[in-house]
Amino acid sequence: MTPMTYLYCMNGIVKRDVLRFLQQKTRLLSVLVRPLLWLVVFAAGFRSALGISIMEPYSTYITYQQYITPGLGGMIILFHCMQSSLSMVYDREMGSMKVLLMSPLPRPFLLFSKLVAGAILSTFQVLIFLLITRLVGVEIELMGYVYAVPAIFLIAFFLSALGLMLANLITQLENFAGVMNFVIFPMFFLSSALYPLWKMQEASMVLFLICQFNPFTHCVELLRFALYGQVNEIALGVVFTSAILACSIALITFRGRS
Amino acid sequence: MSESIGESRNQASHNMFESRSSNQYGNSAGIEVRNLSYHYGKMQALDAVSLTLSNGINMLLGPNGAGKSTLFSLLTGLKTTSRHNVKGVRIKTSTKGAAPKPTCEISVRGVNLQNTRTDIMRSMGVVFQQSTLDLDLTVQQNLLYHASLHGISPKTALRNIEDVLLTLSLNNKLNAKVRRLNGGHRRRVELARALLHKPSVLLLDEPTVGLDIESRALIIKHVRTLTEREGLCVLWATHLMDEVTSADNLIVLHAGQVKAQGISNKLCAHYQVGSVAELYRQLTANMEAL
Numbered sequence: 116m117t118p119m120t121y122l123y124c125m126n127g128i129v130k131r132d133v134l135r136f137l138q139q140k141t142r143l144l145s146v147l148v149r150p151l152l153w154l155v156v157f158a159a160g161f162r163s164a165l166g167i168s169i170m171e172p173y174s175t176y177i178t179y180q181q182y183i184t185p186g187l188g189g190m191i192i193l194f195h196c197m198q199s200s201l202s203m204v205y206d207r208e209m210g211s212m213k214v215l216l217m218s219p220l221p222r223p224f225l226l227f228s229k230l231v232a233g234a235i236l237s238t239f240q241v242l243i244f245l246l247i248t249r250l251v252g253v254e255i256e257l258m259g260y261v262y263a264v265p266a267i268f269l270i271a272f273f274l275s276a277l278g279l280m281l282a283n284l285i286t287q288l289e290n291f292a293g294v295m296n297f298v299i300f301p302m303f304f305l306s307s308a309l310y311p312l313w314k315m316q317e318a319s320m321v322l323f324l325i326c327q328f329n330p331f332t333h334c335v336e337l338l339r340f341a342l343y344g345q346v347n348e349i350a351l352g353v354v355f356t357s358a359i360l361a362c363s364i365a366l367i368t369f370r371g372r373s
Numbered sequence: 374m375s376e377s378i379g380e381s382r383n384q385a386s387h388n389m390f391e392s393r394s395s396n397q398y399g400n401s402a403g404i405e406v407r408n409l410s411y412h413y414g415k416m417q418a419l420d421a422v423s424l425t426l427s428n429g430i431n432m433l434l435g436p437n438g439a440g441k442s443t444l445f446s447l448l449t450g451l452k453t454t455s456r457h458n459v460k461g462v463r464i465k466t467s468t469k470g471a472a473p474k475p476t477c478e479i480s481v482r483g484v485n486l487q488n489t490r491t492d493i494m495r496s497m498g499v500v501f502q503q504s505t506l507d508l509d510l511t512v513q514q515n516l517l518y519h520a521s522l523h524g525i526s527p528k529t530a531l532r533n534i535e536d537v538l539l540t541l542s543l544n545n546k547l548n549a550k551v552r553r554l555n556g557g558h559r560r561r562v563e564l565a566r567a568l569l570h571k572p573s574v575l576l577l578d579e580p581t582v583g584l585d586i587e588s589r590a591l592i593i594k595h596v597r598t599l600t601e602r603e604g605l606c607v608l609w610a611t612h613l614m615d616e617v618t619s620a621d622n623l624i625v626l627h628a629g630q631v632k633a634q635g636i637s638n639k640l641c642a643h644y645q646v647g648s649v650a651e652l653y654r655q656l657t658a659n660m661e662a663l
Binding site: 219 | 497
C-alpha cells in the first residue's frame with residue numbers, strides 16, 4: 116500500500132459524499148433555512164430583549180444578529196454531522212456500509228476519511244451561510260473568513276466523530292430520532308450559541324457550569340473568535356482534545372461492532 | 374447478543390469426495406476453512422464447518438438459516454469476534470499464473486488480523502445478497518467509488534470499468550443512475566463492481582435471486598466463462614438447484630453444518646439420487662421434519 120493508494124481512497128470517499136450531498140438539493144436548502152430563520156426572525160424578535168454588552172472578542176456593542184451568527188454556524192455543523200451519522204446508520208441497515216468495509220485499507224483510515232468528508236461538507240455549508248448573513252447586516256472581515264475555515268473544519272471533524280460514535284451505539288434506525296433529541300437540543304441550548312454565558316450565570320449557576328463543560332460552547336467560542344481574526348486558545352484546546360477523544364472512541368466502538 | 378467463534382473437535386469428515394482436481398482451472402488456490410464454529414448467543418449458526426474450495430465454481434446450497442450468510446460474513450471479515458480472533462479459520466488466497474505466487478495463509482490466532490484482512494480483501498470480490506449500490510449515483514460513479522476503496526487510480530479505474538462493463542453488456546449504462554436500472558442490470562453492475570479490482574476469489578451470495586430467466590442466464594454464463602478463463606475460485610450461494618451443474622463442487626450446508634461436499638455428480642451417485650434437488654431434499658429432510 117503506497118501513500119497514493121490512501122490518497123485515492125480518501126479522495127473517492129470524499130467525492131462520493133459530496134456527490135450524494137449535491138444530489139439532495141433540498142438538504143442544502145433545509146440546512147440553510149433553519150439558521151436563517153433563527154437569524155432573521157428569532158434574532159429580530161429578541162434584538163431588544165437581549166442586549167449584548169461589550170465582551171471578548173467584540174470591541175464595541177454589537178447587534179444580536181451578530182452575536183448569534185457563530186452559534187448558528189455551529190448549529191449548521193451540528194445538524195449536518197448528526198444527519199450524516201443518521202445516514203451511516205441507514206447505510207448499515209441497508210447494507211451499503213459493507214462496500215466500505217470490504218476495502219482492503221485499514222478500517223480506521225476509512226472512517227477517518229468519512230469524518231474528513233463530513234468536515235469538508237460542513238465547512239462548505241457554513242461558508243455559504245456566512246456569506247448570506249451579510250444580507251442581514253452581519254459583517255465579517257476577510258481575515259475572519261481565513262481564520263474561520265480551519266476552525267469550522269476542526270469543529271466539524273469533532274462533531275462528525277461524535278455523530279459516528281453515536282451511530283455506533285445505535286442498533287436500530289428507529290432509535291436515532293430519540294437519541295438526537297437528547298444530543299442536539301441539549302448541546303445547542305446549553306451553550307453560548309444563543310446567549311452569553313454571563314446571562315446564564317445570572318439565571319442559574321448549575322446551568323452555567325453545565326454550559327461551561329459542554330464542548331459545543333467551546334466550538335461556538337472558537338468560531339466566534341475566529342470570525343474576528345482571533346484564536347481562543349482555551350476553546351481551541353477543548354475542541355481539539357474533544358475531537359481526538361471522540362474520534363478514538365468512534366474508531367474503537369466501530370471496530371468492536373464490526 | 375453476544376457473538377463468538379469457537380473451535381470444535383468436529384472434523385472434515387463431511388468431505389466425502391475429493392474436490393475438483395487442481396489442474397482443471399490451473400494451480401490450486403481458493404478458500405480453506407477448518408473447524409469454524411460461530412454462534413449468536415445460544416444459537417449455533419455454524420458448527421465446525423470445514424471447507425476446501427479449489428478454483429472453479431463451488432456451489433453452496435442451503436435453506437434459509439443454514440448459516441450461509443454468516444459464513445460469507447466471516448469470509449469477508451464483516452464478522453469478527455470482539456477479541457479480534459477468528460479461531461480455526463485459515464483462508465488461502467492466491468492468483469492464477471504459471472508460477473504460483475506465495476500463498477497467503479492465515480491462522481489468525483495471535484496474528485495481526487489487520488494485515489491479514491488487507492491481503493484477503495485485495496483478492497476478493499463479493500456480490501452481496503442485498504443490493505449495496507448507491508441508487509442516487511450513476512453506474513460509473515458507483516464503480517469509481519469501489520475502485521477508490523481499493524486504492525485504484527481514477528485513470529486505471531476508468532479503463533477497468535470500460536472493460537468490465539463491455540463484457541457484461543452494460544457499456545451503454547455507464548452514465549445511467551442506478552435508480553433507473555432494472556433488477557437485472559443492477560445485479561450485473563454489482564457483479565461488475567465485484568470484478569473491477571480483478572479478484573482471484575469471488576463470493577456470490579444468491580446473485581440471481583429475483584431475476585428473470587434471461588438476466589439469470591447472462592450472469593451464470595458470464596461467471597462460468599470468467600471462472601474458466603481467469604481461473605477464479607467462486608463460492609456461489611444459491612437456493613436454485615438448476616444453477617448447479619454436474620461438474621461443480623457442491624457443498625450442502627444445513628443447520629450450520631456441512632452435510633456433504635464434493636463434485637455434484639459424484640455426490641448424487643453416492644446418495645443414489647437422480648438430481649441435485651433430490652440430494653438436497655435427502656440431506657436436509659431430517660432437519661426439515663423438526
